[in-house]
Amino acid sequence: MVQITxxxxxxxxATAPENxxxxxxxxxxxxxxxFKCGGGLCGTCKCRxxxxxxxxxxxxxxxxxxxxxxxxxxxxxxxxxxFVNGDIKVSWVVQNxxxxxxxxxxxxxxxAT
Ligand code: FES
Numbered sequence: 001m002v003q004i005t006x007x008x009x010x011x012x013x014a015t016a017p018e019n020x021x022x023x024x025x026x027x028x029x030x031x032x033x034x035f036k037c038g039g040g041l042c043g044t045c046k047c048r049x050x051x052x053x054x055x056x057x058x059x060x061x062x063x064x065x066x067x068x069x070x071x072x073x074x075x076x077x078x079x080x081x082x083f084v085n086g087d088i089k090v091s092w093v094v095q096n097x098x099x100x101x102x103x104x105x106x107x108x109x110x111x112a113t
Pocket of ligand 1: 034035036037038039040041042043044045046078079080081
C-alpha cells in the first residue's frame with residue numbers, strides 16, 4: 001500500500017494499492033484534487049508532487065500538452081494521468097475557497113493580528 005497526503009485538503013492522508021491512479025484515489029477517498037474530464041484533456045487536475053516525485057510513473061504525452069518542461073521539473077503532474085507506486089504528498093491551487101494554497105503569501109489581515 002502507498003500513502004498519499006493531500007496537502008491542499010488539510011493534509012488528509014489516504015492509502016491505496018501500489019500503481020493506483022492519483023485522481024481515482026482522490027475521488028474514492030475525497031482527496032479533493034480538482035478535475036473535469038478525467039481523461040487528460042482539460043488540464044484541470046494539474047497538481048504538484050511536493051514529496052515523492054520519484055514514486056510517480058512516466059510523464060504521458062497528454063501531460064505535455066498542458067505542462068511545460070519547467071513545470072515537470074518543479075514536480076507538476078496531471079493527476080488523471082499519474083500513477084503512484086510509493087508514498088507521495090500532493091498539493092494543488094485551490095479555486096473554490098476551500099483548502100490551502102501552498103506557497104501563497106500569508107493573509108496580511110491575519111498576519112497582522
Ligand atoms: S481531469 Fe482533465 S486532464 Fe485530468
